[in-house]
Amino acid sequence: QFQWQATAFHWRSDSEVIAACRDRTIRLYDVNTGRREILHRFSTPGAYDDALFSLDGDYVSWTNGVSSMLTAYLGDSDLSEWQRTKTCVHFHSDRWAEFSHDGHFDGSSRINRLLRYVVHTDDDRQLTMTQEEFETTYGWKNDPTRVWDKSPN
Numbered sequence: 100q101f102q103w104q105a106t107a108f109h110w111r112s113d114s115e116v117i118a119a120c121r122d123r124t125i126r127l128y129d130v131n132t133g134r135r136e137i138l139h140r141f142s143t144p145g146a147y148d149d150a151l152f153s154l155d156g157d158y159v160s161w162t163n164g165v166s167s168m169l170t171a172y173l174g175d176s177d178l179s180e181w182q183r184t185k186t187c188v189h190f191h192s193d194r195w196a197e198f199s200h201d202g203h204f205d206g207s208s209r210i211n212r213l214l215r216y217v218v219h220t221d222d223d224r225q226l227t228m229t230q231e232e233f234e235t236t237y238g239w240k241n242d243p244t245r246v247w248d249k250s251p252n
Contacts, residue, residue, distance in 0.1 A: 107150035107159065117178060119150030119159050125178055138178045158184070185246060197246045205243035 105118035105126070114131040123141040128134070141161075149162045159181070160171045168188050172181040187197045196206035196214065204214060216233040218226040234240045 107152050109152035109156040111156060111178075117152070117156060119152065119161070125159065125174070125181070127178070139174075139181055141172075141181070199246045201245070202239075203242050203245035205246040 104121040106121060107119040109117050111117050111127070114129055116128045116130060117138065118126045118128060120126055124137050125139040125141075127136045127138050151160045151162075152158065156174075156178075158171055158173055160169050162169045168186060170186045171184045173184050174181045183200050185197055185199050187195065189195045190210065194207045194210050196204060196210045198204045205211070206214065214230070216226075216228045216230070218228060218233070218237075220226065228236065230241055
């Protein structure tokens with residue numbers, strides 16, 4: 100019996116099921132032995148509404164219905180460590196934005212024009228910059244194609 104409000108399941112083998120649960124855990128259940136184990140506990144604040152595993156079980160995506168946000172994680176081989184790969188936020192009127200783990204982003208045209216960088220400087224100032232200002236000052240340019248890169252590195 101699953102008593103942890105699991106929202107997604109993936110058969111890992113003939114006898115093992117992994118479950119993504121609303122208590123921010125990935126759990127393993129062995130249907131032959133009845134063994135249960137928490138493989139990973141996410142430290143991300145807030146509650147998760149639903150989850151979905153990729154077909155191969157390597158990725159899990161969590162949704163937070165309150166903010167219309169979906170965050171995808173890639174698990175390691177034993178599913179004990181998970182790295183955030185991207186976050187997608189959906190706004191009203193077909194506006195959306197996606198953010199990769201390393202700061203690249205893509206979005207609908209209106210959202211792309213509105214996105215700004217917030218920089219905390221060494222002298223404790225906070226600057227708000229356009230994409231062009233950030234690139235000129237820090238030499239880093241957003242690459243929207245990197246959002247869709249499946250590699251977390």
